[in-house]
Amino acid sequence: MFSKPFLLQPRTVKETGNRKTVLDEAYTLFPDRDALLLKDFPVRVSVGDPLYKQSSGLVLSPVNGIASLEHTEEGSKIRIVQDGNFIGSKPWIPKVLKKEEALEPMDRLGLVSLDFPEHSLLSYFKSRQKTSLIILAPFTRNQDVDYLPELRKNLECHARFLEVLKSLFPEAQIRDYISGLKSPVKNYAYPWGIPEYFLSQTEKLPFSKIKEILYLGPETLYNLYRALFADFPFIEREIALYFLGKNGGLRKADSTVRIRNGQSLKFLFEEYGPKYSNFTLNSFYEKNPVRDIKKGFYWDIRQNYSLVFLTKHDSGRREFPCVECGECSYNCPTQANPMALVSSFGNFNSSLCMECGICTFLCPSTISLRTRIRTWKEANHGF
Incomplete structure (x- = not known):
């Protein structure tokens, strides 16, 4: 028997101020130490040009501009000075896809499994060639952003992808919680979005079986469909904004912010800096370091999915002996x-x-x- 999932329920705060992208900050990317550089820097690049390849897959240029390589004691970094406009979102156009037409864009457009971010999406698919079960799940790990409405607005694209899955994995059973099966819970509660937990609850499978199953959450599918049906590269990500006040109350912005890979958060820090002096990343459950907004930050879309602003931070907190509260x-x-x-x-x-x-x-x-x-x-x- 499993205990009831734990839910951290934030209040919602209306957005304030005019949010504009600041273009006077270079986009800054930090390749892994074993990354393979794919350009002779400095070089002019266009949106979607491959810059380097690492264990998590291909990393693409998020903007048009001049890319240069810098070496520091902490490692190498690629800085891109933007010159020109963003490419905007494109409409999704449903189309019938052959196997190779579905797999090729995964690599060319830099897609990552956002359920297991250490894998490129193509390598993840190839590692599951013998799978007998495919799960199309309704929740992201922390459900900071709900992608189901967008997926369900484009059910014809979803149907075309289901056909691809059936051709790639003819022996596998497909459990579709996007358009077919009913969600296992009425309201999301953490940790329903963790793949191991979702599988244990819906399929009664032990955690060890996760390596045998092709698991695709809604954010992974959202970016995959943008690639397959709009030819859009994986260069940006929707993020949620949270605010932790002096009284400990947690609030959440009522809409998301779209951040490009390597983008400076200067525009957000300028907007919220007068009230919030610190920030941390992703989930409270992960215990990421608390940072000073004055030091700036460049976003990594493969690792980061939400931003938490803090009014204060008690840096002197330390561990105490267990009181056996249970x-x-x-x-x-x-x-x-x-x-x-x-x-x-x-x-x-x-x-x-x-x-x-x-x-x-x-x-x-x-x-x-x-x-x-x-x-x-x-x-x-x-x-």
Whole structure:
């Protein structure tokens, strides 16, 4: 029996101010140390030109401009000074696709599995050639942005992609929660968007089976359909904005912001800087570092999906001994019993742990249980 999923429910705040893209900041990309550069820099580039290839796939130029390569002690970076206008969104045009017509754009247009961001989408598809089950899921990992309305507005495109899946994987069963099957829950609650959890709840499969299944969440499908039916490269991402006030109240902007890869957040910091001095990335469950907005930041669309503004940050917080309150294990959605790692309370069940971060988020002693979990898994299982 699984515990009830934990839900962090923010209030909504209306947007204020005029949000404009600031073009006086170069777009800045940070290749992995083992990345293969595909240009002789400096060079003039156009939107969608391949810049470098790394383990997560092909990285494309987000704008037209002059790209230069700089080397620092922290590593290399590519800076692109924009000259010209953005290319805007294109309408999706449904069309019948052959196998190769579906696979080729995945690589050429730099698509990534946003459910498993360490994989390029093409390599992810190839790694699942023998799959017997395909899941088209309704939720992203944290559901900061709901992509279902956009997908359901384009059901003819969705139908064309289902035909491609049937031709690529003729023996596989397709479970379609986008247009066919009813959503397993009325209202999303974390961690329903984590693939392992979704599969365990809908298909009753153990977490270890995730490597045998082709799993495509709605954000992955959204960017894939933009590529297949509008020839749009993966150079930007919709992000959610959150605001954490002095009283601890969490608010969420009522609309998203579209950010290009490598774009400076200067325009957002100028708008919200007078009230919010710090920020962090993605989810509260992940415990990302808190940063000073005065130091600036360049967005990575493969790693980041939401931005959290903070009015203050207590940098002196430290871990305290476990008080055995039981909050971590009581609220664990899979009953993995994380409390066992910091007390003598039973045993930790690693096969049920999906590292959702709820235990760390709830711990009153600010113990990073997720870190303890990863250390334990590495010591006991080598992963």
